[in-house]
Amino acid sequence: MFASQNCVKEIIMSLFNNDFLASIRKNFQSLNDEKELGGIKAIVEGFEAWSNKSDKRWLAYMLATAFHETNATMQPVKEAYWLSETWRKNHLSYYPYYGRGYVQLTHRENYQKAGDAIGVNLVDQLDRALEPDIAANVMFIGMDKGWFRGDNQGRHTLSRYFSATANDPVGARNIINGKETKIIHGQPVTVADMIAGYYTLFLEALGDGAQQVNTQTANLVASSTISPISKRFAEEAAILLPLAESLDLRSAMQTLLDKRAEKYPASHPRYWAIIDFDKKSDTRRLFIFDMEEGNISSYLCAHGEGSDPSNSGYATLFSNVDGSHMSSLGVYLCSETYFGSNGYSMRLDGLDESNSNARQRSIVIHPSNYVSDEFAAENHRVGRSYGCPAVDAQYSQSIIERLKLGSLLMAWKS
Structure with a gap:
């Protein structure tokens, strides 16, 4: 199991601790092996190194987003990861600058911007965007600065949806994407609601669930259409x-x-x-x-x-x-x-x-x-x-x- 004796000593003061792991294993049956927990560890420790903010909602939402975007593997993925490189070459007009990471970084200019921000040459070393620590940094900065989407009110950022006056894990999906819908048990369910459900469980694992999750989101998680995987x-x-x-x-x-x-x-x-x-x-x-x-x-x-x-x-x-x-x-x-x-x-x-x-x-x-x-x-x-x-x-x-x-x-x- 991932949390060896050496790991326990190393992470004892981190948010990535034994209580956090126990909650993750309780609520997410699929998150058990070393690779998945290693991806979570990269995101948590990256957040701690990158941000001096104390708002755990930001971290919980990034974990929930990564959980959804990587199909619960918690490992950075390539765009259309279920298809071949040949398919990507033949079908993606921006090849080879297709999506990579916990959130999909696409197009040459965005690889350049992200690489400059984190101090890594991503334009010439594209697959470095698949390294968990680098992918985590791209996600952190991109969601903090609103790299991915905007509207007439400004960029969609974490602070827009999680602040002293805002607590909107459903609306936060606008940071990455719009109103996607999936069919689950024959019913249309928005991806925003699904991720808000995952967010609730990650926030609980971080120790802030009872204080900061609104009743509507908690009820969504309990509902049959988006109940946790386990x-x-x-x-x-x-x-x-x-x-x-x-x-x-x-x-x-x-x-x-x-x-x-x-x-x-x-x-x-x-x-x-x-x-x-x-x-x-x-x-x-x-x-x-x-x-x-x-x-x-x-x-x-x-x-x-x-x-x-x-x-x-x-x-x-x-x-x-x-x-x-x-x-x-x-x-x-x-x-x-x-x-x-x-x-x-x-x-x-x-x-x-x-x-x-x-x-x-x-x-x-x-x-x-x-x-x-x-x-x-x-x-x-x-x-x-x-x-x-x-x-x-x-x-x-x-x-x-x-x-x-x-x-x-x-x-x-x-």
């Missing part, structure tokens, strides 16, 4: 595991839940998906689980021709190798959509060694005319793909719209 994990498992068990897929769903906890602990998608490759292809073996409604929908789904060389309808061979034309087992992140040769499609990113080449192999969900009830009835199987989980064109748009941009999908065989 509580929502149990709620989701209680819904999803019995649903999966009804299909004899409890182990597959548990694997999905474990992967989410490992990779994306701040993510709580409404829809989850499993492809059961134990089943023949003429049966509906792509299952989508709806957290809000507590139900399951099922669809036909193809496998790769290399996975079924005898065209029996059963996938028996699997590979992660480009050109194998085989399906790959493992957990996928459902990513962005596009219009390709097969129509409206959705890219998949493999999260396991068994499917890590999915994007390189162009393994995507797309519609196909060889996946339909009519084809299955006539041939006692559906057609085979080059490895993609192709679906019935009649349902493809509905499938993609539910899963895109954040759901997890498991390609499973027992």
Whole structure:
């Protein structure tokens, strides 16, 4: 565990102390390993070195912002970190000065300004913006000076939202971004409210929660839509595991839940998906689980021709190798959509060694005319793909719209 005996001696007079750590572990189930706590330590100690201010609300809000922006890893990230460097090069007009850090520092002039402010040559050493202490300093100064956003009343700064006369952790989201909304449990929830909830818990850990958190924000944290991660994990498992068990897929769903906890602990998608490759292809073996409604929908789904060389309808061979034309087992992140040769499609990113080449192999969900009830009835199987989980064109748009941009999908065989 991060707080070794040496660490305890070193941090005993710091805000990063044993009481703080105990509160963090109580309220944030995901913040437990050395790397995550190391990121928190860099932010806390950076704040102490950088600021002579005693207002812990500033620090709590920066911790909450970092928690959200880094997907709960508390490590500086690259813009679109779930995509490749090639994607960033091809899609970001300001490449290579794309976002890096706890908050996204973009464009050459901003790298220059930030580097000058902290005394580091960030223009020529871009990835130094990913070092926790440097990323923390950029966040501190940027949020203090209002680097990121402004309006007709001036720059959006920490002092504008946290001062002797202001206490507005919801409005403080304007420092970084505007009114983003996410769908959680089927309901629209503003990112500002989510971060205000995290802020409340960090402020509690710093010892000021009871004195300085307003009732409205405390109630937001207690609500089911933005309750802390540790509580929502149990709620989701209680819904999803019995649903999966009804299909004899409890182990597959548990694997999905474990992967989410490992990779994306701040993510709580409404829809989850499993492809059961134990089943023949003429049966509906792509299952989508709806957290809000507590139900399951099922669809036909193809496998790769290399996975079924005898065209029996059963996938028996699997590979992660480009050109194998085989399906790959493992957990996928459902990513962005596009219009390709097969129509409206959705890219998949493999999260396991068994499917890590999915994007390189162009393994995507797309519609196909060889996946339909009519084809299955006539041939006692559906057609085979080059490895993609192709679906019935009649349902493809509905499938993609539910899963895109954040759901997890498991390609499973027992």
